[in-house]
Structure formats: C-alpha cells, structure tokens
Amino acid sequence: MTKSNHDADVAFIQALAELLRENDLTELQVKREYGEDDSLNVRVSRQMAQQVVAQVAAPAPVAAATPAAAAAAPASEPAADPANDPGAVTSPMVGTVYMQAEPGAPSFIKVGQQVSEGDTLLIVEAMKTMNHIPAPRAGTIKRILVDDGAAVEFGAPLVILE
Numbered sequence: 821m822t823k824s825n826h827d828a829d830v831a832f833i834q835a836l837a838e839l840l841r842e843n844d845l846t847e848l849q850v851k852r853e854y855g856e857d858d859s860l861n862v863r864v865s866r867q868m869a870q871q872v873v874a875q876v877a878a879p880a881p882v883a884a885a886t887p888a889a890a891a892a893a894p895a896s897e898p899a900a901d902p903a904n905d906p907g908a909v910t911s912p913m914v915g916t917v918y919m920q921a922e923p924g925a926p927s928f929i930k931v932g933q934q935v936s937e938g939d940t941l942l943i944v945e946a947m948k949t950m951n952h953i954p955a956p957r958a959g960t961i962k963r964i965l966v967d968d969g970a971a972v973e974f975g976a977p978l979v980i981l982e
Contacts (some may be wrong), residue, residue, distance in 0.1 A: 829860055836864045844914055844971055902965050902977040909956060909979045911972045915946035919968040927968075929979065933961045941979055944972065955981060 832852070840848050847865040854860070902908055911917075919927045919942050928940050935941065935955045944951045963980040966972060 832860075833862055833864065836862060840864050844916070902963070902980060905977070905980050907959070907962065907980045907982045908977040909941060909953070909981050911944055911974060911976045911978055912953070913944055913946045913951065914974050915944040915951070915972060917966045917968065917970050917972055917978065918943040918945060918950070919964075929961050929964065931961055931964060935959060935961060935981070941981075942966075953978065957981070 829852075836848055836850060839845070847863070849861075849863040852860040852862070919929075921928070921943070928942055929935065936958045937955055939955045940952045941955055941961075942953050944953055959981040961979055962982045965977050965979060972978065
C-alpha cells in the first residue's frame with residue numbers, strides 16, 4: 821500500500837468515527853474496494869452506557885465499573901438489573917447525558933440528595949436539543965447509573981430514586 825493510500829485510509833477511518841459519534845451510532849462497517857486484490861474492510865464500534873451499567877450489575881472487578889456507578893453502588897448490594905428497580909428513572913430518548921447545565925457548573929444531582937417532583941435530574945441531548953429530565957416524584961437519589969457525556973439508549977436506566 822502506498823503512503824497516499826495509507827493517509828487516505830486514515831482520513832476515511834477518522835471520518836467514519838466522527839460519523840459514528842455525530843449520529844449516536846453503536847457500530848458502522850464499510851468495505852472499500854481498491855482493485856481486484858486490494859480492499860479495506862473497516863468496522864468502527866463503541867460501547868454504549870447501557871452496556872457499562874450491565875458490567876456494574878454483574879459480578880465484576882471494581883476496575884470495570886464507571887466512576888459514578890462505582891461510587892453510587894455499595895459493594896454489599898446484590899447484583900440486580902437496575903432497569904428492573906422500581907425507583908429507576910429511565911431515558912425517554914436516545915442521546916447524550918449531561919449531569920450539569922454547562923461545563924464547570926455544579927451537577928444537578930448527587931447520591932443522597934433529596935429532590936422534589938419536577939426537579940431536573942440531568943439533561944439528555946438529542947439532535948442538538950437539550951432535554952431536561954425531571955424527577956417523576958419526590959425522593960432521594962440512591963444511585964447514579966450514567967456518567968457525564970455518556971450515550972444512552974431509549975429506556976436505559978439513568979438514576980435510582982427512592
């Protein structure tokens with residue numbers, strides 16, 4: 821492969837990674853044919869926040885957990901799917917989670933904090949629109965299941981509110 825082909829391939833892969841991020845996709849695969857015996861097969865994927873939550877719920881080393889989930893989950897807590905928790909607040913859409921109104925601002929919530937019905941728990945950005953996720957009822961934040969900047973799927977558990 822020539823240097824110009826290599827540079828073009830690197831630029832192509834970077835463009836695919838950007839396309840993956842901008843469109844909130846989990847995987848993208850492309851095969852590029854250059855000639856009869858020359859091709860490039862690229863698969864770009866990323867792990868979604870929901871999968872990270874599954875790692876936290878399964879018996880796994882603490883190093884595999886995300887910082888927010890590890891700090892929010894006591895070690896003695898039994899392994900259970902957070903989506904089945906009656907206090908789970910789930911994402912109403914696919915998007916990117918933001919824990920504060922703007923970079924450098926304090927987080928909307930923290931573990932142990934009391935919230936009232938309608939208080940903003942976090943923001944889910946979808947298609948350049950910032951959607952404030954309100955508390956469905958008054959209660960105490962028991963666990964935060966997502967990290968700031970993480971991608972979430974529809975129905976993914978965000979926090980446990982009791």
